Amino acid sequence: MNTAVSSSPSVGQKGALQRFLDIVERGGNALPHPIIMFFYFAVGTVALSALLSLIGVSVTYDAMDRASGELVPTTVAIKSLLTADGIRFMFTNAIDAFTGHAALGTILVAMLGVGVAEYSGLISAMLKRMVLATPKSLLTPILVFAGIMSNIASDAGYVVLVPLGAIVFMSFGRHPLAGIAAAFAGVSGGFSANLVIGSTDPLLGGISTEAARIMDPTYMVTPVANYYFMVVSTFLITILGTIVTDKIVEPRLGSYGGDMGEKADAMTPEELAGLKRAKWSFFALVALLCALIIPEAAPLRDPATGQILGNSPFMQSIILILTAVFLIPGAAYGFGSKTFESADGVVKGMVKSMSTMASVLVIIFVSAQFVSYFTYSNLGIVAAVSGADLLQNIGFTGLPLAVAMVILSAVVNLFMGGASSKWLIMAPVFIPMFMQLGFTPEYTQVAYRIGDSTTNIITPLMTYFPIIASFAARYQEENGPKIGMGTVISMMMPYTFFFLGGWIVLFIIWSMLNLPLGPGAVMFM
Secondary structure, eight states: OOOOOOOOOOGGGOOHHHHHHHHHHHHHHTSOOHHHHHHHHHHHHHHHHHHHHHHTOEEEEEEEOTTTOOEEEEEEEOOOTTSHHHHHHHHHSHHHHHHTOHHHHHHHHHHHHHHHHHHHTHHHHHHHHHHHHSOGGGHHHHHHHHHHHGGGGTTHIIIIIHHHHHHHHHHTTSOHHHHHHHHHIIIIITTTOOSSOOTHHHHHHHHHHHHHTTTOTTOOOOTTTTHHHHHHHHHHHHHHHHHHIIIIIHHHHOSOOSOOOOOOOOOOHHHHHHHHHHHHHHHHHHHHHHHHHSSTTOTTSOTTTOOSSSSSHHHHTHHHHHHHHHHHHHHHHHHHTTSOSSTHHHHHHHHHHHHTTHHHHHHHHHHHHHHHHHHHTTHHHHHHHHHHHHHHHHOOOHHHHHHHHHHHHHHHTTTOOOHHHHHHHHHHHHHHHHHHTTBOHHHHHHHHHHHHHHTGGGOTTSTTHHHHHHHHHTTOOTTSOOOSHHHHHHHHHHHHHHHHHHHHHHHHHHHHHTOOSBTTBOSBO
């Protein structure tokens, strides 16, 4: 086995950023275990909701009716969780909050396939092949880029690519937490960058269209309204993510003192035979998927529009498809390499993967209660509307207002998750305001999406954040520093700073050059 002695720069050698991140990490790790911390968050939400409700805190804003597309003046008050209705909600909604959590089904189903691929040895063999074939200098940009592109596959990047990033980095003798950070930065921090249109684009475009029709009843924001900006952003975030990983995050982590696994020696005949079977089974699976997707009346196309992407059955079943992508080649590899003697090996791989999910399930249960309390109490809506009102009253105009909106979106995202839920509140406020200043709804939508992406990776309110923290905790070194929420936040904070700063610079340059944001989408009215 290959181990390394932990080493990191001495205090005197650390710059201001590194010292700041050390403070964040120590402060965050001084907090209790994530499960206990989310319990405290839930209790705090109950108490705060009762206090603010007693004071009578409320906000009024023009809410968009998603059915009619009309604006309806709406007053939202803080709802106390200590009333009879609130107590009934906490008791009766506990199971629904857990079973309805976005990460629960996704991660359990995905891990069935990943478990078989891991137990059979397929992942190890593929990584070994990668180590022997891939230049070490390209590892980080490839991982960040893969994370960005995984956005189109719904939540698959969180449950497959992020833990895989740690394994890949260890295969190259690098710190596994740096691999988690690079993948997480691409998947979540680069959420508004991609080379392909995903399901979020038509969703946000529809909300923007309805908000724009407050001023112009004929206005239409298409799903490709921000496509050009997204494409350029993909390369920007890949470059920034690579720089932050290699120059800030990994040097700060130092050398990994845990088990790095076996060195990648030459491929054995058994491994090559298994990979060959896995390859052909993968091709067979792809052929089957093509038959279910490509023909005009294929069952996995949207039956109404015929589209493959967007809200189609193909995109809705992407997690199941990815499970098959791991499970079927994993089983084929097992039989080809003789690591599986019977189908029992497939079952054992599934069972073993589920046995590692115990702590994740507990974290999901407790964090789901906190999020449901936060949503029920309307604390997130009040925070979002109050921030929008504040920005509107500052008196900014033009480009400074747009940049201020980017920052506001980033701040609001710390307290209220869900890109569409926030945009339903903010779009009717900012799109008409920007249209009056001569800016198009497409431009306003870009400003919102930049801020909405960059703080996903540092807020515990993000659905998958506690799960990422549990992935990181697997690499706790014996007698090493504690890996907790503070470790993940401090590790990801440089990405937030660089992504937000870099995206704002790109946004300003794009604005000054008056470049099109997408096909037929200009910046000025």
